Amino acid sequence: MPKIVNHEERKALIAKSTWNVIAKDGLEGASVRSIAKEANLSLGAVRHYFNTQEELLEFAMRLVEEQVTERMMEHTKHPLPPKQLVLNMLMEFIPIGKRKIEMQVWLEYISYKLRKKELQEESVHVGIVTMMNKLNEDGLLKKDINLEEETVHLHALIDGLALHILMGLVELDEKRIRSLIERELERIFT
Amino acid sequence: MPKIVNHEERKALIAKSTWNVIAKDGLEGASVRSIAKEANLSLGAVRHYFNTQEELLEFAMRLVEEQVTERMMEHTKHPLPPKQLVLNMLMEFIPIGKRKIEMQVWLEYISYKLRKKELQEESVHVGIVTMMNKLNEDGLLKKDINLEEETVHLHALIDGLALHILMGLVELDEKRIRSLIERELERIFT
Structure with a gap:
């Protein structure tokens, strides 16, 4: 059998x-x-x-997405003021501890896809756009901001910080990184 | 002979x-x-x-650094108000036209160095730190900002934007990108 x-x-x-x-x-x-x-x-x-190595990279990348999504969803289970919740979710992108490997896989994946000219819409980016739209609909963001520009700005800041920490250009001081992101949230939250 | x-x-x-x-x-x-x-x-x-492929990558990366540095220096030859000059210099990091290839080489280089655990201080980052210190010494930046934090913020924003444009997440609208960066400069310039 x-x-x-x-x-x-x-x-x-x-x-x-x-x-x-x-x-x-x-x-x-x-x-x-x-x-x-x-x-x-x-x-x-x-x-x-x-x-192949390429399929392995695809598999590893899917793992990264699953793990990140799971951790993000975990945060939503804890009742917290929205700004605090968003901050905790965004901190999931900062390469601390085992997240370093996740980001390394992500960078390899981007380079690989750029070589192949195959880059498509990224689930993380879709997630951030969705989150910002939801916050705006719920009246949690200032009325006079340009939602689209602020979304671009916030996501760029997060990924830039994550990249520089990974590269060792910025010291990984979790409190410092939190306060840098928090300042941005304070600028756009009511 | x-x-x-x-x-x-x-x-x-x-x-x-x-x-x-x-x-x-x-x-x-x-x-x-x-x-x-x-x-x-x-x-x-x-x-x-x-x-080897690795030495070729090192060679290509040195080329990127030389080209970027050369273009940055070109800007300093044109007499412009400091904020405008800084904006023009920072726009050199945005992957427009042939700069796309430069950034692709940079990403490959970072991934490669992360794999080898060999990342060192980056000349571009040193350049941005030097520029911000100089602006501050010349009294061009607001007195109440935290210089170190603003430098981290500005560089993260630039590289994040560049990365997202390269990935096709953000539409490359040069005017829009300029105004996103200009807004940040306005926040810190006197």
């Missing part, structure tokens, strides 16, 4: 192994082979999910 | 060819071979400047 494989469980195992390998050896060290070894699976079993 | 090679001229030829190849085929298409072909030189002649 053939072994019955629970695909969701297996996918979760491979996802976790992919993450462990990237954390240990970087994206360069991540291969179908190294991930199969980490997951204690055959090459064939892993190849079901990705076959 | 051996042929006498003018190394400066040859380096300029190889630089130009490297740029042409990257512009045409992307970084992926750039190799010692393709650049030698473009420059109409032997493989050996090009290998004098770079041998």
